[in-house]
Amino acid sequence: MLAFSTIAGGVAISAIYLVLRGSERVSAVTTPVRDFRVETVVENLVIPWEIIFISSDEALITERPGRVTLVELSTGRSEVLGEISVAHVGEGGLLGLTQERSTGKIFTYYTYREKDNLWNRVHLWDSPEFKDGAVVLDGIPGASVHDGGRIKIGPDGRLYVTTGDAANMESSQDLNSLAGKILRINTDGTLPSDNPFPGSPIYSYGHRNPQGLSWREDGQLFSTEHGPSGEMGMVANDEVNRIIPGGNYGWPRVVGKRSAEGFIDPVYHSGNETWAPSGCSFYYGGDFPEWNDSLFFAALRGEHLHRVALNKEGNSVVASEKLLQGAIGRLRNVVQGPDGLIYLLTSNRDGRGVVRPGDDKLLRLTPKR
Numbered sequence: 306m307l308a309f310s311t312i313a314g315g316v317a318i319s320a321i322y323l324v325l326r327g328s329e330r331v332s333a334v335t336t337p338v339r340d341f342r343v344e345t346v347v348e349n350l351v352i353p354w355e356i357i358f359i360s361s362d363e364a365l366i367t368e369r370p371g372r373v374t375l376v377e378l379s380t381g382r383s384e385v386l387g388e389i390s391v392a393h394v395g396e397g398g399l400l401g402l403t404q405e406r407s408t409g410k411i412f413t414y415y416t417y418r419e420k421d422n423l424w425n426r427v428h429l430w431d432s433p434e435f436k437d438g439a440v441v442l443d444g445i446p447g448a449s450v451h452d453g454g455r456i457k458i459g460p461d462g463r464l465y466v467t468t469g470d471a472a473n474m475e476s477s478q479d480l481n482s483l484a485g486k487i488l489r490i491n492t493d494g495t496l497p498s499d500n501p502f503p504g505s506p507i508y509s510y511g512h513r514n515p516q517g518l519s520w521r522e523d524g525q526l527f528s529t530e531h532g533p534s535g536e537m538g539m540v541a542n543d544e545v546n547r548i549i550p551g552g553n554y555g556w557p558r559v560v561g562k563r564s565a566e567g568f569i570d571p572v573y574h575s576g577n578e579t580w581a582p583s584g585c586s587f588y589y590g591g592d593f594p595e596w597n598d599s600l601f602f603a604a605l606r607g608e609h610l611h612r613v614a615l616n617k618e619g620n621s622v623v624a625s626e627k628l629l630q631g632a633i634g635r636l637r638n639v640v641q642g643p644d645g646l647i648y649l650l651t652s653n654r655d656g657r658g659v660v661r662p663g664d665d666k667l668l669r670l671t672p673k674r
Contacts, residue, residue: 340673341593343633346648347376347383348663353650354454354637355402355584356667361643366650366667367413369398373435376667378642387435389428392418395449397425401456403464405492411435412492414456414466416447423447427456427466429492441494442506446471446484451514451531455584460520463489463497466506467528469514474536474557477511485512485556487528487548501551511554511568515546517585517602525619529582529602532575533560543580544571545600547619573613573622581605583652584638590645592672603636605652610636633668634658646671 352369359365364376371391376383391399397416404411411430416423425445430438441464445453451469459465470477470485477485480502489500489508496506517529525547532542542561546554546569555568562570585602600613610628615621629636637652647670653660 341670342673343629344669344671345663345666346378346381346669347374347667350374350650350665350667352398352652352655353665353667354398354400354652356638356640356648356650357402357404358640358643359404364642364648364667365402365404365411367399367402369393369400369655371399371415373399373402373413378644378669386433389413389415389435390417391415392423392447394418394423397423397447397449397452400425400452400454401427401466403456403458405458405462407462408492410492412441412456412464414454416452423449423471425452425454425468427464427490429494439494441492442466442488442490444483445488446473446476446482448472453512453515455516455518457518458492459489459526460524462492464492465489465508465518465526467512467515467518470512470556474513477513477556478553478558480505480507480510483507486510487512487515487518508550509548509552509554511552511556511558513556516583519585519587519600521587521600521615521619522589522598527572527585527587527600527619529585530554530571531581532579533557534579541575541577541579543575543578543582545573545582545585545602545613545622547572572615572620573625578607580607580609580611582607582611583636584640584650586640588641588647590641592645593647593670601639601647603639603649605635605637605657608634608636608658610639610649633666634661634664642669 355367366374370393371389399415401414425447427442448471453468455467466488476482487509488506514531515528530544533539552569559565559568582602609630613625614623634653635658638650649668651665653664
């Protein structure tokens with residue numbers, strides 16, 4: 306374990322370097338970790354969840370109560386573009402956001418209430434004010450916990466959606482339910498002909514609460530997933546999974562790495578430690594060359610930015626490290642911006658963290674020159 310310092314707004318903060326595979330130690334990385342600065346781009350966001358970049362200097366951020374905010378990266382100027390009526394209950398509300406680059410179409414994932422039930426849906430918007438549009442996927446079970454919520458356009462042009470088990474564990478194994486799954490649809494809401502289950506949007510199943518999706522440069526898809534928090538008397542065992550079409554990732558039959566027949570083990574898991582991993586992103590850029598081809602994920606309860614170095618096949622972890630441990634609180638998302646830098650969203654105002662001055666924030670990691 307090696308402690309080192311970085312700089313955030315001129316104030317030294319500490320980070321921790323760890324080398325793990327699941328709960329086992331492996332060889333340390335030989336390349337040095339570059340010092341970096343943490344810059345605040347925007348403050349006073351209200352439980353931000355997703356960020357996408359719509360130009361070289363503009364980003365959209367979803368805030369869980371239902372706001373979509375436009376941010377100018379160079380100046381930090383922000384304005385609310387629109388508000389969406391959502392059920393902001395527990396972990397639900399306005400969550401995922403993505404854009405189809407070829408058309409500019411914007412999609413959101415949000416929780417809504419119908420009579421006494423909570424549901425989630427994917428909505429395609431026609432206007433930048435988020436007033437008109439059409440639902441492209443509905444009937445996703447919702448709850449005050451475990452709503453999933455990450456949506457992304459894959460390299461194949463399809464729309465991928467993570468859903469949680471909505472506090473109903475068995476639904477994750479039920480191929481007639483959209484809960485506890487990773488879903489794949491065309492951007493017009495129709496079903497791709499090459500989905501693993503004909504006539505179904507289900508791409509993989511047996512998930513508890515997946516909140517991150519990212520593709521490696523070679524096309525491999527990875528997802529981050531929350532492990533149990535008391536179900537069946539178990540806790541922790543958060544996961545990073547390599548997603549295989551039609552794969553069963555075990556929940557609630559299998560927790561952690563068990564090599565059980567018929568289920569796919571995680572590539573990486575937290576063992577007895579709780580990370581609560583959310584958004585994730587592979588990094589490819591020149592500002593941090595030693596981090597190239599690394600998978601980063603944001604940790605909520607773990608309060609850190611986690612970096613994972615994978616082998617070429619993507620089926621094992623070479624090394625990992627924790628950055629910014631405890632320095633900025635709960636982290637909801639990590640993405641690489643159009644400038645090649647790394648952007649983070651905090652989540653300290655979600656009722657489970659310690660609110661710091663200016664929370665919540667959009668932050669940017671820049672190399673220390």
